[in-house]
Amino acid sequence: MTLLKDPVNGEEGARTPEAGQGEAEKGRAKEGMGGLAKGLAIIEAFGASITRMTVSDAARFADLSRPAARRCLLTLVELGYLAHDGKFFMPLPRMLRLGSAYLSTSSLPQIAQPLLADARDELQESVSLAVLDDGYAVFVARAEAVRIVSTGVKLGGRLPVYCSATGRVLLSDMTEAEIRRHLETVEMRPLTARTRADAESVIEAIQRARTDGYSLSYDELEVGMCAMAVPVRGRTGVIEAAVSVSAFSGRVSVEALEQSFLPVLRRVAQRIERAL
Template sequence: MLRLGGAYLSTSSVAQIAQPLLAAARDELQESVSLAVLDDGQSVFVGRAEAIRIVSTGAKLGGRLPAYCSATGRVLLSQKTNEEIERAILALPMTKLTSRTINEPEQVLDSIRRVNSDGYAISDEELELGMRAIAVPVRNREGTIEAALSVSVSSARVSANELTGRFLTVLLRVAERIEKAL
């Protein structure tokens, strides 16, 4: 359940409300766009608009990613206290999934804390080589992060600079529209 505007909505209700906006973002970016929530130290995809691509990121509705190295997970953890973050990231093994995975607790904590100043998180080939993602928060009326909106791309198609340029602009606009719709 997510707390939105003084009321609680199920994650499926939130995903249903957000789905047309996820689809519009997918159409504009020509990449898959997802909505995720935090559950037991993992980022869980509750909404998704899949781009039709030969090479896809493989993330599916209901899929779970470790919060410590996923863009959505870092966004979702960013409003928590250092102690809460440490509990969440240390509850699961912090495996080095690729040579680029940040899995040292202090570095993970730093990457999560950067979300507060940057307004977004990036996972650059940390989950799988050749895949990068950017995520932004979706907040309730009180300003609490309830979900993370993300786009996952092939690193061969989209540079990290393009993620923080055009892609970030679209995600921030769509996150604001989702917040208003909720």
């Protein structure tokens, strides 16, 4: 039995197997590392809406026991990924290394970045590239328009697929049965009065995105915000990413999005596809 010093409360306690750990280990590949999986679950819980967390928060967000969450947090503090003020744990700049590994080795963001910048300059609005990841549209490249108030979406940011134009485009290659199975794993809740948050209306919006070749989101994620997205297809014809533009709905109308913005987004998507 090993003793573990706990910097959170200064107490020393024995490591004991957690409830259900034996069953979990049986179902995991012999080469798998349960501790690493737990730590990554906590890292992934941080985001724009969760900038700090307590031990209890981490246990809830990552679906861990409090002892397991505490050990993971303390390890991340020791490694320089998190700071701890006695109660809250907060990300440190070293956390950026985890995301930069994908951005620096994947050709997709590198190919897209200058093309997104050209589109931004033409539209005078922020233009992004996103991929599908575990129920979210994750932004892997972005050209930000210079404005006093930004639209709030950042590189590495995540948007729920069910109520975002980008997410609907990314799901539009799926069959209805596949979409339903995917939505069953996602918590759908209305973010505004205009949010589509039930399976039938979301599926309808995704199927329309497939037919039209683009998707619109207007005041669904946040009141006053609108977005348009188009697909980027790989060499096999499968959707690999989505190019999107976001703006304040008071400044850009639906007509402007469809008439002026859509041709630009489609041109960018085609240029990315030719380069893949």
